[in-house]
Amino acid sequence: MGIDGDAPGPPDRQFGEEGGRLSYGGYLCLPALLAQQQPQSQAPDELLFITIHQVYELWFKLLLHELESARFAMFGGELWQARHLFQRVQAVERVLIEQVDVLETMTPQDFLAFRAKLAPASGFQSVQFRELEFLSGLKDERYLTSFRHASEAELARLRRRLDEPTLWDAYLAALAQRGLPVSDDEIMASLLTVARDRRSHDDLWQLAEDLLNHDETTALWRMRHVQMVERQIGDKSGTGGSTGAPYLRGRTRLHYFPLLWELRAWL
Numbered sequence: 001m002g003i004d005g006d007a008p009g010p011p012d013r014q015f016g017e018e019g020g021r022l023s024y025g026g027y028l029c030l031p032a033l034l035a036q037q038q039p040q041s042q043a044p045d046e047l048l049f050i051t052i053h054q055v056y057e058l059w060f061k062l063l064l065h066e067l068e069s070a071r072f073a074m075f076g077g078e079l080w081q082a083r084h085l086f087q088r089v090q091a092v093e094r095v096l097i098e099q100v101d102v103l104e105t106m107t108p109q110d111f112l113a114f115r116a117k118l119a120p121a122s123g124f125q126s127v128q129f130r131e132l133e134f135l136s137g138l139k140d141e142r143y144l145t146s147f148r149h150a151s152e153a154e155l156a157r158l159r160r161r162l163d164e165p166t167l168w169d170a171y172l173a174a175l176a177q178r179g180l181p182v183s184d185d186e187i188m189a190s191l192l193t194v195a196r197d198r199r200s201h202d203d204l205w206q207l208a209e210d211l212l213n214h215d216e217t218t219a220l221w222r223m224r225h226v227q228m229v230e231r232q233i234g235d236k237s238g239t240g241g242s243t244g245a246p247y248l249r250g251r252t253r254l255h256y257f258p259l260l261w262e263l264r265a266w267l
């Protein structure tokens with residue numbers, strides 16, 4: 001009999017008990033996961049700070065996975081599949097922005113109770129964040145030098161991302177498969193063709209809109225992050241050695257797909 005009393009079901013066994021091997025905590029590796037929060041101080045808000053960053057890194061891992069699959073789908077001409085994955089990416093990226101609210105419940109005084117313990121660590125050193133930038137098309141090799149602390153495996157991952165095709169390369173491949181020219185001289189004309197002939201090319205148009213959403217949502221995250229930074233540390237320099245908010249403000253203007261923004265002026 002099931003826990004809901006008289007629910008119908010097979011007489012002997014509950015669904016999921018066939019092998020009896022998996023449990024909730026075992027499947028999700030919870031003992032290992034929940035042992036990974038190790039504050040460096042007694043400050044009450046440090047657990048919040050660590051938790052938020054770990055949650056970000058888990059979402060970054062998923063985003064890298066889905067964006068790699070979307071790139072593969074674009075190269076393979078499976079535009080519907082790429083679009084499906086970009087919807088998920090977009091939903092996760094909205095969560096990443098919303099999560100800033102949670103950390104902003106911390107006061108700057110409470111942050112200062114453990115901030116000194118963090119240096120020289122900084123989000124600057126997030127390997128997965130840089131991987132996301134490289135995969136999306138923002139390849140700036142200079143960041144490799146800021147990863148002196150990183151392991152060989154992490155450095156190898158970053159170098160591989162620098163060599164790999166970007167999401168934009170994959171979109172160009174999709175345009176080319178449709179017979180649209182993609183050389184530097186012809187690409188804007190092809191993007192205009194897609195925009196103006198939606199009857200023939202709506203799938204390519206919608207896919208470009210997905211790319212633009214990914215780009216815009218990242219920029220929105222950068223803006224929320226810098227506001228949070230100003231709220232927490234004002235114009236102090238960062239633990240990672242940058243100027244802090246001025247450095248981050250400069251990066252809010254970055255775009256992954258500049259041509260998609262330039263296109264707007266030509267429409």
Ligand code: HEM
Binds near residue numbers: 056057111225229
């Ligand atoms: C109290 C909250 C936070 C403060 C005060 C803060 C401060 C900063 C500062 C000052 C920098 C510039 C580098 C430096 O340290 O010199 C930076 C970079 C960065 N932070 Fe944070 N941060 C906070 C929360 C977060 C969170 C929750 C994340 C999520 C993963 C994050 C991710 C990053 C990333 C990825 C960079 C590099 C950005 C880039 O180079 O474009 N930060 N942060």
Ligand SMILES: N[C@@H](CC(=O)c1ccccc1NC=O)C(=O)O
Binds near residue numbers: 123124237240
């Ligand atoms: N860079 C921040 C410290 C900080 O936020 C941080 C420190 C260690 C690991 C991740 C961090 N998050 C984002 O930069 C600061 O200058 O206060």
